[in-house]
Every structure is written in structure tokens, then in C-alpha cells.
Amino acid sequence: MNHQLDKDAAALQQLLDSVKEQGLDYLRTLDTRPTSTNARISEYQHLPHHGLGAEGALQAFNQRLEPLIVASSGPRYWGFVTGGTTPAAIAGDWLATLYDQNTQSVKGNGDNSAQIEMETMQLLLELFELPQNYLGGFVTGATMSNFTALAVARQWIGAQKGLDFAKDGVTTPIKVLTATPHSSALKSLALLGIGSSNIVKVNVAEGNREAIDLNDLNTQINLLQGEPFLLISSGGTVNTVDFDDFEAIAQLKAKHNFWWHIDAAFGGFAACSPTYKHLINGWDKADSITVDCHKWLNVPYESAVFLIQEKHRNLQVETFQNSNAPYLGDPLENFTYLNFLPENSRRLKALPAWFTLMAYGKEGYRDMVENNIRHAQQFGAFIKADDSFELLAPVRLNTVCFTLSGTEGQANVTAFLQAVNDTGQVFMTPTVYQGKKGIRAAFVNWRTTSKDIEMVTEIMKNIFLKIR
Numbered sequence: 001m002n003h004q005l006d007k008d009a010a011a012l013q014q015l016l017d018s019v020k021e022q023g024l025d026y027l028r029t030l031d032t033r034p035t036s037t038n039a040r041i042s043e044y045q046h047l048p049h050h051g052l053g054a055e056g057a058l059q060a061f062n063q064r065l066e067p068l069i070v071a072s073s074g075p076r077y078w079g080f081v082t083g084g085t086t087p088a089a090i091a092g093d094w095l096a097t098l099y100d101q102n103t104q105s106v107k108g109n110g111d112n113s114a115q116i117e118m119e120t121m122q123l124l125l126e127l128f129e130l131p132q133n134y135l136g137g138f139v140t141g142a143t144m145s146n147f148t149a150l151a152v153a154r155q156w157i158g159a160q161k162g163l164d165f166a167k168d169g170v171t172t173p174i175k176v177l178t179a180t181p182h183s184s185a186l187k188s189l190a191l192l193g194i195g196s197s198n199i200v201k202v203n204v205a206e207g208n209r210e211a212i213d214l215n216d217l218n219t220q221i222n223l224l225q226g227e228p229f230l231l232i233s234s235g236g237t238v239n240t241v242d243f244d245d246f247e248a249i250a251q252l253k254a255k256h257n258f259w260w261h262i263d264a265a266f267g268g269f270a271a272c273s274p275t276y277k278h279l280i281n282g283w284d285k286a287d288s289i290t291v292d293c294h295k296w297l298n299v300p301y302e303s304a305v306f307l308i309q310e311k312h313r314n315l316q317v318e319t320f321q322n323s324n325a326p327y328l329g330d331p332l333e334n335f336t337y338l339n340f341l342p343e344n345s346r347r348l349k350a351l352p353a354w355f356t357l358m359a360y361g362k363e364g365y366r367d368m369v370e371n372n373i374r375h376a377q378q379f380g381a382f383i384k385a386d387d388s389f390e391l392l393a394p395v396r397l398n399t400v401c402f403t404l405s406g407t408e409g410q411a412n413v414t415a416f417l418q419a420v421n422d423t424g425q426v427f428m429t430p431t432v433y434q435g436k437k438g439i440r441a442a443f444v445n446w447r448t449t450s451k452d453i454e455m456v457t458e459i460m461k462n463i464f465l466k467i468r
């Protein structure tokens, strides 16, 4: 064997101990590590001929790269929708690496990791109080989850017209109705050959809303004159966390022939709170649902699930079947994930989710979700009370969308955000909402406390005085 590998194999305990210590050190100091940095890699390294060995690689990493790592898993990283990692999720993630299973079939692969994934899907359905008639699986993120669900939706449209798009390609235009789609839904439509410009934009409801306007939806549906279509619903928009009226849309399902997809990447976690779960009432009638796990479930990247009603199983297999390889067996008989989603070989992605769900249960996730909602309310109350700032939308769940007051504020918002982020104590991201430059703060990290909110509001007040 190669001598570096030999040496590493012999010193494995020491290596893993060092990594564990380093990881603990990172987590212990998350609070003080900067949330962003202007430092960059000055020059990329070349491949060594004689390897450095794992300890050598660790040293090289620590010298050049570790100092560039920011506290994006920490309590004051409020940019995008960035979750943290629970202790149990970290444990599950480490073990997924150590066991290194290739998660595919329930039988016939020689390993049982697909059943662990299926059990995890069942736990998630219970967390979301969804019926068990969804067939789901893990993909890398909500983008791929949207892609997976919309791929089956595409096949469904074909089937309505007696066509098989998976085999023959997309031979007719597909109409997609939506009001405030996430950018990743457009990307998915582009990838799927549906084309993002085939979207029919439905109006948003009146009164500073991003949810779909039901009257206009009805009008647009009638214009299609019975043609089957896709409806992409929002289960939490990124700017203002608005939700389409799922109960009303569920009723439309009885009258019209369409595939209903809900992107509930983070908003689906409203299901964890008795106070907020009314926001997603009726979502159990959707054909497919996207939920991210690396956001509010607080498991490490890359983790999300798709949920597709089991009755569409055949369409799902038509879309993703890989069984032109004879050794893989009949796709409907022997369940194997590679016939149900984009990837073939895949890691045991479900394990971090399994660990965190078992570790904290329904109550743990209710607490996490409700805490984050309280943080958003606390931060929103500060914005509302301080004349320098202005809320761009009410705080509906866990995100605050705000700006600096007045026309002068609009001119200063970019510089203000830059100065706030440059403190390294908090990170928020810019947005544009209803033509106004704004700032978003999203709360999805279990480590965040009300002290963090207080700290950031003080920073913001000081910076506002300086940049004015």
C-alpha cells in the first residue's frame, strides 16, 4: 500500500481525535468567529506528488483555509435562509460519512440504508402531520427537490395528453401558473425543457401580499380552457414568508385538472407550531411538496426532501427509471431510490435527519420553530419602533424584511448593510421588494437567542448614526 495511507491507517485514532477537538473548538467559538470576511485565497495550491498525509493536510488546511471559514452555522448568520446544525445532526452526519453506504434499494443491494431513509421519511411526515401516502426521498437541496417534483409533474402533463415526455422529449408547450416562484423553480423549469418563459404570472393578492390572488388564478385557469397545467404554490416566500391559500387551492383541485406543487422549503416547518400550522392547512392535498432540511431542520448541507403522492408512483418511475441496466431489476417490484430520483449512487443523506428527529422529537422542533418566530418578532418590533427603519412587510413567520426609512434611506441601504456585515458580528442579505431596496433577516438557527437580537439592534443603531 502507499506509505502515506499506511501511516494514516495506523494513526487513525489520533487523526480523528484532532478533528474532533478542532470541530469542538469551532463550535465553542462560533459566537465570536466573524460571520463574514474579506480575506480570500491568494493563490491556489498545486497537487503534491508525495502526499502530505492526513495530519499534513490538516496542517495545510489550518494554515491557509481554516481562517477563511466564517460562522455561517452560528447564531447571527441571518442571510438567505441559513440553518445551523443540531448536536444530534452532526453526530448523524459524521456516522453517514464513516459508514459510507450507497443508499439505493430496500432489497437486493445487500445493504439496508434505503430502509433507514424510508423510516426517516415517515418521521418527517409525522413531524409535518402529513398523511403517509407521500413517497419521498432525500436530495441535495430544495432546488433539486423542486426539480424532482416538477420532473414528475412534466411527465403527468404528458400523460394527460397521451404523451411520454421522458421518452420522446417535451413535444408540446407546458403552461405553468404561479405568483411568486422561488428562483430555483425557474431554474428547474429551464433544466426540464419546460422553459421558464412558459410561466403564466398570476397576480398577487391585494394588501402587500406575495400570495397568489385567487380571483386572478381562476381567471387564468379559465383562459386555459381545460388544458392541464402546473401550479407552483408558495409555502413561504423568501422575502415576506407569504403562503398561498392552500385550502382554497385544494378546492380548485376538485374542479380543474392540474398538478399542484408546493415549495415549502422552510415555511413547511409552520407545521411544527400549533399557533402557526394554520398557514399550511390544506397542503396535504398537493401532488408534490418541497421541504429543505438544511434550513429549519438544522441538519448540515446538503439535505432536502421531495414528497410526491404515492398514486403518481408510475409517473415517477417513468421519469427517473434507470432500469435499462438489467441487473437492477423491475423498478416497481423492487423498490430502489435510483428509479425515483435524479441521483444513482448517493450517501446515506437521511441519517443526520434521523438523528435529529429522534433526538428532539415533535416537542424539540416545536420549541426550535417557535423560538425562531419569537426572534423574528423581537427583531421586527425593533424595526417598527425605530424611526430610522421601516418594515417592508408584516412579520408573518421567521423572516424580517425591512429597509431604511424614506428616500434618503433608499440611497443609504446598500452602504448600511455593508457596514453592518463588515462588523463580522451579523450577516444579512439584500433584497428588492416592491421596487424598494431592502434587507432580509431570516431566523432558522436553533442557536440564536434573544440576546443575539439585542446585540444586533445595538450595532444597527450605531451604524445608522455613522453612515447618515
Ligand SMILES: *Cc1c(COP(=O)(O)O)cnc(C)c1O
Pocket (backbone or CB within 6 Å): 081, 140, 141, 142, 143, 144, 182, 184, 236, 237, 238, 263, 264, 265, 266, 292, 304
Ligand atoms: C432556499 C429555498 C429554495 C432553494 O433551496 P436550496 O436548498 O438552496 O436548493 C427553494 N425554495 C425556497 C422557498 C427556498 O427558501
